Amino acid sequence: MEIPYTFEVRRDTGLTNGKIGLWLFLASEVMLFGALFASYILIRTGAPNWPRGDTILNVPLATFNTIVLISSSVTMVMAWASLVRGSFATFRIYMGATILLGFVFLVVKYFEYSHKFHDGLYPSTNNFLAIYFTLTGLHMLHVAGGMALNAWFWGPGAKLWKTNPVWFTNRVEHSGLFWHFVDLVWIFLFPTLYLL
C-alpha cells in the first residue's frame, strides 16, 4: 500500500509528509532544550554565586568545536546540493566530510570530559557542572544520532538514490535539517556555558 505525499509534494500544503513530520519533531526538540535552558536560568538566578564558564571550562577547545560544527553544517548543505544537481559522487564526499566533522566534535568533547573527570570535577560537584554535563551530554547524544542518520544515508540508505532520487534527496534534506538544529543548539550552548 502506498502512502500519498511520501515523496511528492501535496499541492495545497506545498510539503511532503516527511518535511512536516521533521519540523514538528524539531518543535518538540526546541521545547526539550528550552526547558533545560529555562531550568539553567532559574537555578543560576537562585544561586548565591555562580562561576563564570571560562574559569572552569576550556574556551579555545570549545571555539574549535564550534568551528567544526558550523563547517559540518556547510558540508551538509553541499551534500544535499550535490544531490539536487544530480551528482551522487560529490554527495558521498560531502556527506562523508559531515560525518567526519561530527566525529571530530565528539573526540574533542571526549578529551574535555576526561580532563574534567581527571581534575575531580563531576556532575555532583556543583550545579554549574551539573547543568554543563547534562546539557552537553544530551547534545552529544543528538550529535551521535545525527551522525547515525547521516551514516545511513551515506551507506546502505543510498540505494534509494537509484530507484527514487527525489525521495532520497528529500530524506537527505530532512537529515540536514536535523543536523542544522543540532548545530544551532551548540551555538546557544557555547556562549551560555563557556562565556557567560
Next chain:
Amino acid sequence: MTQPGAVTAPQPHVAHQSHHEELGFWRQYVFSVDHKVIGIQYAITGLLFLLFGFSLMMLMRWQLAYPGAALPLVGNLFGEARMPGGTMLPEFYNELGAMHGTIMVFLGVVPLAVGGFGNFVVPLQIGAPDMAFPRLNMASYWFFFLGGVTMLASFFVPGGAAQSGWTSYTPLSVLAGTGQTMWLIGMLFLITSSLLGAVNFITTIIQLRVRGLTFMRFPFFVWTQLVTSFLLLLAFPPLQAAAIMQMMDRVAGTSFFMPSGLVVSGQVLTAAGGGNPLLWQHLFWFLAHPEVYVLILPAMGIVAEVIANNTRKPLWGYRSMVYSLMFLGFMSFLVWAHHMFMTGMGTAMAAFFQTTTMIISIPSVVILTALLISLWGGSIRFNTPMLFALGFLPMFGIGGLTGLPLGFNVSDIPLHDTYYVIGHFHYVVAPGTIFALFAGVYYWYPKATGRKMNETLGKIHFFGSLVCMNVIFMPMFLMGLAGVSRRLFDGGETYAFAQPVLHLNVVSSWGAWILAIFQIPFIFNFFWSIWKGEKTDENPWQATTLEWAAPSPPPHGNFLEPPQAYRGPYEYSVPGAARDYTPQHEA
C-alpha cells in the same frame, strides 16, 4: 523517518492493491503497521491498564474504609513486606497511590483515547489509507508497551514501585528507592511514544485528508485529535527534561532539585545543594496541565460524534466549538501553576495564573454548552453509546464547575490538600472521560468488527456505572469540605476533625467495588460480541462521516476506492433529502 518500502519503492511500479501482501501472523497482528491493528492494540492494552489501575484503587479503598483491618480473601497474596497478616502497610499504600495515578493517566486513558481511538478512527474519518508514517506508528505502540512493562516491572524491584505520588515531587522522589528510577525510565519510553504519535497524527491530518475535506469539514473528533497532538508534542518535552534532571539527581548525584542544607531524619544531606525543588513542580505541571486537556479533548470529540449521530441533527455551533478548542489548546500552556498555589510561589504569580485559569474555563463551557444545546429539538435515539455520551455531559459539568473554586488562589488554599480535589478531578476523568471512551467503544465497535455490542448488557453497564461513579465521588466533596486530607493512608481515622464524615469512606469504597461488578457485563459483551454480536452493514448508525464509507472491518488500505468529501461532517435531517442523513462522501 522510515516508510514501508523505503528501499524498494520504484516510482511507477507501486501497484495500488489493498492486500497484495500475504503477511504472517506476527506481521499482521503483532508487529503490524496497519493503523487499525495498532489502534486496537493500543485500545486493548489501555483497557487492560485501566482495569489494573482500578484494581490498585480497590485495594486502597479497603484500607481507607477499614483502616488496619486485614483484607479478606486476597490479603495474604501480597507478602509480608507489603501486607503482613493481610494488613496494608503505609509504604504499600503509597506505592498503590502513585502507581494508580501513573497507570490511569499515562497507560490507561491517554493510550485508549489518543492511541486507540485516534489511531483507529482519524485516518478513516479523513479518508486516508493509513497514517502518514506507518512504521513510526508501530514504533510508537511498542515504546508505549515497553513503558508499560517497565512500570509493571517496578513493582518487583527491591523496595517496590514508585511511592512519591504520580507527580513525583522532589526532593522526596530523589530520595526514594529504586522504583522511582524505574518510574523515570518508564516515563522516558512513554514520552518517546507520545512524541512519535503526535508527529504522526498532525502530519496525517494535514497531509492525508482526502479531496474536498477542508479543515472546517473535519468531524469534531478529528479537530480534537489535532489539538491534542499539539499538546502532546509541545508539553511532554519539558517533562522529559525534568525526568532527565531527576535521573541525574538520583544516579549522578547532581542537585537540580535538591536545596542546600536539606535535613532528612535528623541528618544534613551531603548533596552539593543549590537546587530548586519548585523547578520540578513547574516542569511537571507544564506537562501535566496540558495533559488534563489531552485526557478531556478526545473525550469531547467522541461525545460530539455520538451526539450529532443520535440526535439526527448537525452539531449546534460547530465553528464556535472549533475555535474554542483551539483557544483551549493554546491557553492550556498558560495555566499550569494553579496546581501550585500552596507552594508559596508569590502573589504575583498566583494572580496571573488564577486569571488565566478563569479565562480557560470559558472555552470549555462554550464546548459543553454547544453539546447541550445540540440536544434541543432532536429526536434522540437512546442507544448505549448515546447514553454514555449523555452521561458525560452532567458528569463533566460537575467536574468542571467544582474546579472553579480550585482555580482561585483564596479558595484553593483550604481545599487543595483535601478530598475535594480528588472528587473534582475524578468527576472530570472517570465518569467524564472514561464514559466518553465507553461511548466510543460501543459506537465504533461495529466498524472494527462488523458486529454490534449487545444493547441490554450495554445498558446494564451504563446505569450501574453511572450510579456507582456518583456514589464513589460525591462523598469526596463532602469529606473535602470537612477538611479531610487526601494523603492520609488511614483515611482520616486518627484525625479529630474527620470523625463526622468518616463513614463516607465506607460508602465510597462500596461504590468502587460494586462499580467493578458492573464492568463484568462490559468485559463479557466486548468478547462475546466479536463472535455472537448482531451483524451489521458498513453504516449501522446511519452516520455521515467518512469512516462509515469503508467496509466493516476495513481492509488494509481502508477504502475500496479513495473517497471524496462533498459536504460538512454533520448533515443530518437536511430538508428535502430522502433520508435523514447525507453522508460526506455522497456527491
